[in-house]
Amino acid sequence: MELLVHLNKRIKSRPKIQLPVETLLVQYQDPAAVSFVTNFTIIYVKMGYPRLPVEKQCELAPTLLTAMEGKPQPQQDSLMHLLIPTLFHMKYPAESSKSASPFNLAEKPKTVQLLLDFMLDVLLMPYGYVLNESQSRQNSSSSQGSSSNSGGSSGIPQPPPGMSFYAAKRVIGDNPWTPEQLEQCKLGIVKFIEAEQVPELEAVLHLVIASSDTRHSVATAADLELKSKQSLIDWNNPAIINKMYKVYLGDIPLKTKEGAVLKPELKRDPVSTRVKLKIVPHLLRSRQAAETFPANIQVVYDGLFGTNTNSKLRTLSLQFVHHICITRMPHLFTKDIALVQQLFEALCKEEPETRLAIQEALSMMVGAYSTLEGAQRTLMEALVASYLIKPEVQVRQVAVKFASTVFPSDHIPSRYLLLLAAGDPREEVHGEAQRVLRCLPGRNKKESASKQMPSFPEMVYYIQEKIVLYLRMCLAHSAGVVPTSQSLADMQDHAPAIGRYIRTLMSSSQATASSCNKSGETNPVQIYIGLLQQLLAGVGGLPVMYCLLEAVSVYPEKLATKFVDKTEWIKSLMSSSKEEMRELAALFYSVVVSTVSGKELKSMVEQLIKATKDNHMKERAIQTLGYFPVGDGDFPHQKLLLQGLMDSVEAKQIELQFTIGEAITSAAIGTSSVAARDAWLVTEEEYIPPAGAKVNDVVPWVLDVILNKHIISPNPHVRQAACIWLLSLVRKLSTHVEVKSHLKEIQSAFVSVLSENDELSQDVASKGLGLVYDLGSEQDQQELVSTLVDTLRTGKRVKHEVSGETVVFQGGGLGKTPDGQGLSTYKELCSLASDLSQPDLVYKFMNLANHHAMWNSRKGAAFGFNVIATRAGEQLAPFLPQLVPRLYRYQFDPNLGIRQAMTSIWNALVTDKSMLFSSE
Incomplete structure (x- = not known):
């Protein structure tokens, strides 16, 4: 012992003396060494290690870590105090691997934890701090912005923020670091x-x-490293979040056994405001942070009301409140996409100061919609797409935020929207879109799994389809019509104009010269058809199928021949699971086959007949029968055919009656029917029957049979069918002289059906009355109104003769009053019109009341009553001040029929209730 005391004196006074540190470390780790030896050995290691050259210190650094295992806590602290300054000088391999790593810590979890705890204390240690043993914690316990109670710890000096007395003492050690040395350590x-x-x-x-x-230097290095690892860090990992909360809040004394056990010298204080300002933004990234109770509430209260808070921390804490609310109850937002639309609309219209607040609100809401599926997701796609083209830059910016956050990274429509935004003229929009698109998947499997990209083939097909539809819009524009790619019906209306333009392009030598193409295909129409064919073969799609059918059908003699050898491919499209696709493919097949002649044509038709398994054979047969007198002016059985169609009434075959109505209309007018035109080349308005065509018009006879036989039949199914046929005649043959000269009789027929028990019959009749009124001259209209009002007010009904075989009640008709009460609804409509001193408005009301679901079907939609109803609504707009109070009251009428009718009118007229009540 005396020898060691003498050595200590000599060595301490001579700092250049080198000690055998390596040998001492081996002795220190010797399991056979007694505590006396190890205690003195650690003294000489602490003395000798700092005297070694830096290279030697770096070489022995891993041995220091190994030597810690199983040693007392004070000795471990001493060894870590030696190790930390060495880390600044360590050289690490460029590619990290277990074999090349100087510290092999993979199998030493306890040592790793000891080291990490010590490192955290070093990072929390402020520069120039001196531990004053005489300073009492009691004097400054409230200065940390925490509710911690310092009672019972008056004899312990105040540690730095975020640290305990013990942590501060062990970091300072026997030889405290200077501020410069501490910076190097960090x-x-x-x-x-x-x-x-x-x-x-x-x-x-x-x-x-x-x-x-x-x-x-420290802050920048850490910040750069944190940003580089941002995509790898799982901010919802409870271990990470709990550690951040613990550091932020310190050791809050709880009324539990665990809280009482914690020694005062081990109790950590909350961190400084500076550190809190760095922690909260990361809590805002985490769903787990918002769910961790009660720590989340404690952070909010500390940030908003703590002693040492500031304006920045208050702002972040308020954002954290929003984050907690959204994360805890996202379904309040998720189920209401209309809220997003309202805010987007407000962002378009509000003043600049308000826009900023709305923009922030939308940005905070975006995470709540990341779980959308099915129709909700499709609706959000359409919403984002519509606002991505708005003139206001803030709107486009938020739309990009929604496109990148709401949908998964392999969601094709949203990636397409981001591609569009990547070409935005404003940097804040295109920069964000490009950043999201170029955020590549990581190298490791876990990272790649969280950041998928769209499938290459699917993305190509999607973009190609968009290109093709845009080309169709350009084609329509060049042809002089309004471009659209939304509705096939609207697109088909433009076919004749597009046909004329395509024929001009095909026959124009200028087009060939001006659009030279390296592939040898010089005509833009041929290139367009080639693109359509590729896309249809690859991915399909109704709009693409229609575009190909349209392009070929408008000029079949030039364009259909190249598809003759592809009939098998076309037939495969005819077996699609979608009915609309099958119909378009069948039309395309018929156009191609029509260019073939002779035995080949006969063979194709025979194959088609063999393969035909149409579920709608009855409808197809009726349509074909209706076309016989149209295509053949000398067809000898025209009246027999019509009589057969009118005798083919079956119960509960509503859609079939609409088809029969179309067939009767075509067969009645014969060769003068617009069905005789080429729909791809001539519009209905432009069509004029050929000069030499034989006239076989039997409309007078058909009207007579319907009005005097079928519409007054005792069988309710026949009356309903006759009403549908009559509606078809009036709609399709509105300019025919026989229709115009029998308006009163036709109106009487429709009025007689108004009192039927069947809702569809009533609705068909009311729609027919509206058409009849619009067809009449001014004098006719006055007479028609007078007759209708008189009929409705008196309640006169057509009497049907009843025999023993007559069906009095339709299926499901029992329980309804068959005594004329069906007219009560129309009496009220008549009364409403009369009160406005405009009796003719009853026709407008009829167009808006009882809009049956049938009109939304394909057959019903062909009549165009949606357009008529819209026009009726516009004509009634001037009477809104008088109508609104009465319509509102009618919605609570005890009569179900009246209530439904008036509610329909209310919904059609009162589209914006907020504006209505503010103006009325």
């Missing part, structure tokens, strides 16, 4: 973490703390 720790010597997720908190350092 940089060494960041460098150690950057070299991936410890698990990345274990060191996240260390980087966050280091990024708040008061020295620029």
Whole structure:
């Protein structure tokens, strides 16, 4: 012992004396060594290690870590105090691997945890701090912005924010570091973490703390490393979030056994405001942070009402309140996409000051919609797409935020929208879109799984389809019609104009000269058809099928011949699961086959007959029968055919009666029917029957049979069918002289059906009355109104003769009053019109009341009553002040029929209730 005391005196006074540190470390780790030996050995290791050259210190650094295992806590602290300054000088391999790593810590979890805890304390240590043993904690316990109680710890000095007395004491050690040395130690720790010597997720908190350092070099290095690992860090990992909460709040004394056990010298204070300002933004990234109770509420209260808070921390805390609310109850937002639309609309219209608040609100809401599926997701796609083309830059910016956040990264429609936004003229829009698109999947499997990209073939097909539809819009524009790619019906209306333009292009030598193409295909129409064919073969789609059918059908003699050898491919499209696709493919097949002649044509038709398994054979047969007198002016059985169609009434065959109505209309007018035209080349308005065509018009006879036989039949099914046929005649043959000369009789027929028990019959009759009124001259209209009002007010009904075989009640008709009460609804409509001193408005009301679901079907939609109803609504707009109070009251009428009718009118007229009540 005396020898060792003498050595200590000599060595301490001579700092250049080198000690055998390596041998001492071996002796220190000797399991056979007694505590007397190890205690003195650690003294000489602490004395000798700092005297070694830096290279030798770096070489022995891993041995220091190994020597810690199983040793007393004070000795472990001493060894870590020696190790930390060395980390700044360590050299790490460029590619981290277990074999090349100087510290092999993978199998030493306890040592890793000891080291990480010590490193955290070093990073929390402020520069120039001196531990004053005489200073009492009691004097400044409230200065940390915490509700912690310092009672019972008056004899312990005040540690730095975020640390305990014990943590501060062990970091200071026997030889406190100067501020410059402490800075180097902190940089060494960041460098150690950057070299991936410890698990990345274990060191996240260390980087966050280091990024708040008061020295620029430390803060910058940590910030850069944190940003580089941002995509790898799982901010919903409970371990990471709990550590951040613990550091932020410190050790809050709880009324539990655990809280009572904690010794005063081990109790940690909350961190400084500077560190809190770095922690909260990361809590805002985490769903788990919002769910961690009660720590989340404690952070909010500390940030808003704590003693040492400031305006920045209050703002972040308020954002954290929003984050907690959205994360805890996202369904309040998710189920209401209309709220997003309202805010987007407000963002378009409000003043600039208000827009900023709306923009922030939308940005905070966006996460709540990331779980949308099915129709809700499709609706959100359409919403984002519509606002991505708005003139206001803030609107486009938020739309990009929604496109990148709401949908998964492999969602094709949203990636397409981001591609469009990537070409935006404003940097804040295209920059964000490009950043999202170029955010590549990671190298490791876990990272790649969270960041998928769209499938290459699917993305190509999707973009190609968009290109093709845009080309169709350009084609329509060049042809002089309004471009559209939304409705096939609207697109088909433009076919004749497009046909004329395509014929001009095909026959124009200028087009060939001006659009030379390297592939040898010089005509733009041929290139367009080639694109359509490729896309249809690859991915299909109704709009693409229609565009190909349209392009070929408008000039079949030039364009259909190239598809003759592709009939098998076309037939495969005819077996699609979608009815609309099958119909378009069948039309395309018929256009191609029509260019073939002779035996080949006969063979194709025979094959088609063999393969035919149409479920709608009855409808097809009726349509074909209706076309016989149209295509053949000398067809000898025209009246027999019509009589057969009118005798084919079956119960509950509503759609079939609409088809029969079309067939009767075509067969009645014969060769003068617009069905005789080529729909691809001539519009209905432009069609004129050929000069030499034989006239076989039997409309007078058909009208007579319907009005005097079928519409007054005792069988309710026949009356309903006759009403549908009559509606078809009036709609399709509105300019025919026989229709115009029998308006009163036709109106009487429709009025007689108004009192039927069947809702569809009533609705068909009311629609027919509206058409009849619009067809009449001014004098006719006055007479028609007078007759209708008189009939409705008196309640006169047509009497049907009843025999023993007559069906009195239709299926489901029992329980309804068959005594004329069906007219009560129309009496009220008549009364409403009379009160406005405009009796003729009853026709407008009829167009708006009882809009049956049938009119939304394909057959019903062909009549165009949606357009008529819209026009009726516009004509009634001037009477809104008088109508609104009465319509509102009618919605509570005890009569169900009246209530439904008036509600229909209310919904049609009162589209914006907020504007209505503010103006009325």
